[in-house]
Amino acid sequence: MRKVTGYEKRKEYLLTAGGLIVGVIFLFPLYWMIVTAFKTEMEIFQSPPTLFPNTIYIEAIKNQFTSDYNILGAFKNSTIIAITAMIISTCLAIPASYGLARFNFKGKRLFVFLFLMTQMLPATLVLTPLFITFKSIGLLNTHWAPILADATIGIPFSVLILRTYFVSIPKELEEAAKIDGCSQFSAFFRIMLPIAVPGVVVAAVFSFMFAWGDLIYGLTFIGKPDQRPITAGIYNALQQYSTSWNATMAFGIISILPVVIIFIFMQRYIVSGLTNGAVKA
Amino acid sequence: MKSSRIFSKEALLAYCFVLPALLYMFVFIGYPLIYNLLLSFQEVNVMTFTKPVKEFVGFQNYIELFSKPGAIMPKIIMNTVVFTIGSIAVQFVVGFALALLFKNKFTGSSLIRGVIIIAWLIPVTVTGLLYKFIFAVNGGIINELLLAWGVIREPIQWLLEPITSMIAVITANIWIGIPFNMILILTGLTTVPETVYESASIDGANTVQKLFLITVPMIKPALMSVLTLGFIYTFKVFDLVWVMTKGGPVFATELLSTYSYRMSFDEFNFSQGAAVANILFVVLFIVGIFYTRIIQEDEVM
Numbered sequence: 145m146r147k148v149t150g151y152e153k154r155k156e157y158l159l160t161a162g163g164l165i166v167g168v169i170f171l172f173p174l175y176w177m178i179v180t181a182f183k184t185e186m187e188i189f190q191s192p193p194t195l196f197p198n199t200i201y202i203e204a205i206k207n208q209f210t211s212d213y214n215i216l217g218a219f220k221n222s223t224i225i226a227i228t229a230m231i232i233s234t235c236l237a238i239p240a241s242y243g244l245a246r247f248n249f250k251g252k253r254l255f256v257f258l259f260l261m262t263q264m265l266p267a268t269l270v271l272t273p274l275f276i277t278f279k280s281i282g283l284l285n286t287h288w289a290p291i292l293a294d295a296t297i298g299i300p301f302s303v304l305i306l307r308t309y310f311v312s313i314p315k316e317l318e319e320a321a322k323i324d325g326c327s328q329f330s331a332f333f334r335i336m337l338p339i340a341v342p343g344v345v346v347a348a349v350f351s352f353m354f355a356w357g358d359l360i361y362g363l364t365f366i367g368k369p370d371q372r373p374i375t376a377g378i379y380n381a382l383q384q385y386s387t388s389w390n391a392t393m394a395f396g397i398i399s400i401l402p403v404v405i406i407f408i409f410m411q412r413y414i415v416s417g418l419t420n421g422a423v424k425a
Numbered sequence: 426m427k428s429s430r431i432f433s434k435e436a437l438l439a440y441c442f443v444l445p446a447l448l449y450m451f452v453f454i455g456y457p458l459i460y461n462l463l464l465s466f467q468e469v470n471v472m473t474f475t476k477p478v479k480e481f482v483g484f485q486n487y488i489e490l491f492s493k494p495g496a497i498m499p500k501i502i503m504n505t506v507v508f509t510i511g512s513i514a515v516q517f518v519v520g521f522a523l524a525l526l527f528k529n530k531f532t533g534s535s536l537i538r539g540v541i542i543i544a545w546l547i548p549v550t551v552t553g554l555l556y557k558f559i560f561a562v563n564g565g566i567i568n569e570l571l572l573a574w575g576v577i578r579e580p581i582q583w584l585l586e587p588i589t590s591m592i593a594v595i596t597a598n599i600w601i602g603i604p605f606n607m608i609l610i611l612t613g614l615t616t617v618p619e620t621v622y623e624s625a626s627i628d629g630a631n632t633v634q635k636l637f638l639i640t641v642p643m644i645k646p647a648l649m650s651v652l653t654l655g656f657i658y659t660f661k662v663f664d665l666v667w668v669m670t671k672g673g674p675v676f677a678t679e680l681l682s683t684y685s686y687r688m689s690f691d692e693f694n695f696s697q698g699a700a701v702a703n704i705l706f707v708v709l710f711i712v713g714i715f716y717t718r719i720i721q722e723d724e725v726m
Contacts, residue, residue: 159531166523167537170544173600176566177555189564192573236446243442247435255443257717262454264713266661268685269702272464272695273457296453299446328438357548359664364690375550379668382554389558396551403546411539414546418605419612 181205181393188389204390208398213381214370215398221287222356222373222399228291229355233298234348238340240299241306242332246315256307263300267360270296278365289365290373294358298351305350305417309343310336346417349410353403374399458706464699471693486700497676497684498701504591505680508666509659511595512602517652519599520606525636527607528614538607545604553668556597560584560669584670587677594666594678598659605658606651613647614640646719653716657709681705 180188184201187194208215244256270293278289313336321331337344362373369380378395407414465486467479490498527538544552559566560583568580583589617640625635641648663682666672672679672687679687681701689698 156531159526159529160533162526163531163534163537166526167533167540170541170600170603173555173559174543176559180558191569193564193566193569232449236449239442240446243439247439247442249436249439252439255447258447258450260717261710261713262450264657264661264709264716265454265458266663266682266702266705266709268661268663268682268689268698269461269706270454270457271686271702272689272699273460274453276460276695277457292453296450299450303446353546357550359548359550359667360686375548378550378554382557382668389561389564392554393558396554400547400551403548404543407543407546411542414542415539415608418542418545418608 177393177396181390181397183390185388185390201390204394205397207391208394213377215374215377215395217370218372218374218377219398221371222375223402225287225290225294225362225373226352226355226402228287229294229298230348230352232291232295233302233351234344236295237299237302237306237347237351238337238344239332241303242310242336244303245307245310246318256304259300259303262296263304267293271360271364275364283365285366285368285371287366287371290358290361291355293361293365294355295351297354297358298347301350301354302347305347306340306343309340313339342413342416345410346413349406349413350417353406356402461699461702464696465703467696469695470697482696486696487704490697490700497679500676501679501681501684504676504678505660507591508595508598508662508678508680509656511591512598512659513652513655515595516599516602516606517655520603520651521610521648523603523607524610524614527611538611542604542608544600545602549601549664550668552597552601553665556593556600557584557669560593560596585674587674590670590674590678594669597669598662598665601665602655602659606655609651609654610644610647613644613651616647617643649719650716653712653719656712657716660709660712661705 179195179197181204182200182202183194183197184199187198187201240259244252274289274293275284278284278292283289283292317339318331318335321335322328326334356373357375358373359375359379362376363379366372366376369377372380378392378399381395382392466481466483468482468485469479473479490496523538523541527534558564560568562568562580562582562585565580565583567583568577571577572580581589583593621639621643622635625639630638661682662680663686666678666680666683667686670678672683676684682705685698685701685705687698688694688701692698
């Protein structure tokens, strides 16, 4: 018996060491981004490089808020775009996924297939037509152009995620409510929806992050710098000051903050979304 | 008769729920898709953009892509294939290895596994920027490490040379893809009952045998769906390459997606840009149908 526990213990130590090494190597690029933001220009080009800043230099971060480029404005644009896209896609996906989960009707399989396929389309495919359409109806250079386009990424994902959620809720719950006099719609709103809240959260979080991370729509549909989301802003900043690495890294850190915060608080939801959205569909 | 009436009422209700989302997707995806197809059969560029009636030219744009003097289309298809296969091969193998590692319970296993996912979540634009710095000629950590270890004598111009720039963009893409592969394979691994391994151990199977004779066959559907999904997501990558190299140097990392974008929005040759996008679409559509087959086998839709 003692021999076995000794072996088990050694195995656990080895696994822990392996896990730590993997974690350190894999997360090193992110660590590097953070420390670079706090280094002086001179220290960045120092050879050999320093693992930790000799002196903590906060000017690069501070400059982000005082430079000509209005980073807070870009942050606000991204927030407006991502939240609106999230609302549109969640509001449309909830009823659609419920319909696809609960009812049997002609075309159901086709619809599921269509949602599945739209999830795989490249943005370049619809970019030019959307550009021309938005131009003709005057939506170019407004937040609406990327909002409407970004929601098309969130909708199919949310529909597929939420469908598996609604399928897993026992139908009897709803039947009971209907016997008690609820209509189909109120049974949906009062019984099914509250149970599906975790799924709705997953769908909303992903829709937000898809829209927050988008570059191509924001870059193409909005020409005015002060209307652009932060991803397009960072892309332009890079073209201009390509070697000011502490500034670009500082910019990068600020722009990923919402994603990191969401990640910290909703990690469990995110993992479930990743697995359910991709495998079960 | 009665049952068919109930069916139609149910169908009507179902359409009420499904239609809004479907309509939205038709307006913003379906219609543009058709529009794009038409565009690729017309002559729409900076000269003809304002003309009310566009000339129909059939497959002219597609033919021109391959046959015009100095056509780089074959090269771009090759680049896209290299980028996709290179990314998938490494991220699948590493993702699988990490899934096997993190399947075990040990101190910090769920914490580390969880934190790794962040690489997949952060906006690709920022990842592109970060890797542009990592592969920088001066001050880039890759060059510094290789110099310090004595692997190279002179700094490598990673993003300025054809082959090394492809290696750099593939590396960045692998970093994004590993968590995705790991999580999905890990989910597959948890479906294999522990008793199967126990009885295999009694029969004298070693670790490698267990991996290839039990694990791989048992989670084959999960592995197939990871590979096809990985293919789909990688084949259409745009942001990462656009931020890191913009397809350069001299088209060395130009992919179908970036080429399509360049045609339409740098050269304003909308029709040829649309034609490139449609070629990309056909490939994804075929693989996409293959993918839906796999998950249908896996689970009744």
